[in-house]
Amino acid sequence: MFQDLHQSVLLEPAVNALDINPSGHYLDGTFGRGGHSRLLLEALGESGRLSVIDCDPEALAFAEALAQEDNRVTVLAGDFETVLADLKAQGQQFDGVLFDFGVSSPQIDDASRGFSFQKDGPLDMRMNNQAGDSAADWLNHADVDEMKRVFWRYGEEKNAGRIARAIVDRREESPLVNTADLVEVVKTVNKPHPKEKKHPATRVFQAVRIHVNNELGQIEAVLPSALEVLKPGGRMVVISFHSLEDRIVKRYMRDMSKAESVDRRMPVLPDRLRPALLKIISKPVKAQDVDDNVRARSAIMRVAEKL
Ligand SMILES: C[S@@+](CC[C@H](N)C(=O)[O-])C[C@H]1O[C@@H](n2cnc3c(N)ncnc32)[C@H](O)[C@@H]1O
Known part of the structure; x- marks a missing residue:
């Protein structure tokens, strides 16, 4: 079942950036065809765990098949904003979180999903x-x-x-x-x-x-939740498909890597200021510098660690 239908972008760089603890619990927020998930599982030991999210019924069928084969895997169906809000409410904590935003190749290639202007199909485009x-x-x-x-x-x-x-x-x-x-x-x-x-x-x-798909709204909402479910020292690795997504990720990581500062013109000063919550790890990595995958040319990866 796991033929290589989706060529994962920044596969090894993303999994390496998670700096995996073999007995840790990780979250892949965008399972797709599980390219990143499967490499992540290779780095995990027997006691490690991986939870995966997707909202696409076809991607979920692949995720369920992987969970059947590997009891370290838990599948969480739904959009990542809602699933992360639930995980937060349950007080779940992860050693690392990965997002690979955007559409997958199988979604684009399947005319019946309506994502492609090159193939005629029903005008759908829903993930x-x-x-x-x-x-x-x-x-x-x-x-x-x-x-x-x-x-x-x-x-x-x-x-x-x-x-x-x-x-x-x-x-x-x-x-x-x-x-x-x-x-x-x-x-x-x-x-x-x-x-x-x-x-x-x-x-x-x-x-x-x-x-x-409210793609940008989902990203805006999910990043703060991802930070909350991350353990201190845990890494957030985010691959954006295009510049509109990357702008949100860049701004969020930059803001959270600085302590909140006081605006002295405010009539009432806050009791407590938020400290810096993230440390940015390395420069952004562009797929075009490390990948031959044509579709991935605009992809960019950012990595931050929770303080
Ligand atoms: C680029 S693909 C991920 C590919 C994956 N990393 C791999 O290696 O196969 C993005 C996936 O995220 C899913 N997705 C996009 N937006 C989502 C959302 N808001 N909630 C849940 N899943 C989403 C899509 O259905 C798609 O399967």
């Missing part, structure tokens, strides 16, 4: 395709301003407004159903150009996917 609104649900109901904001903010699409209006015009004739429908509308504005290497719908597809 958990059993809950919430699909891309088609959203695109067929959102107003122009909302779509424009999403395309611009999450895709940096300069024709965001024109594309949003073209979608509204199109759906007055018939709703968007397939990925090819969205590609066709985007192409009426972003005309394909021989000199342009990127597909004209790249930015819109990225933006819709980020919106439909």
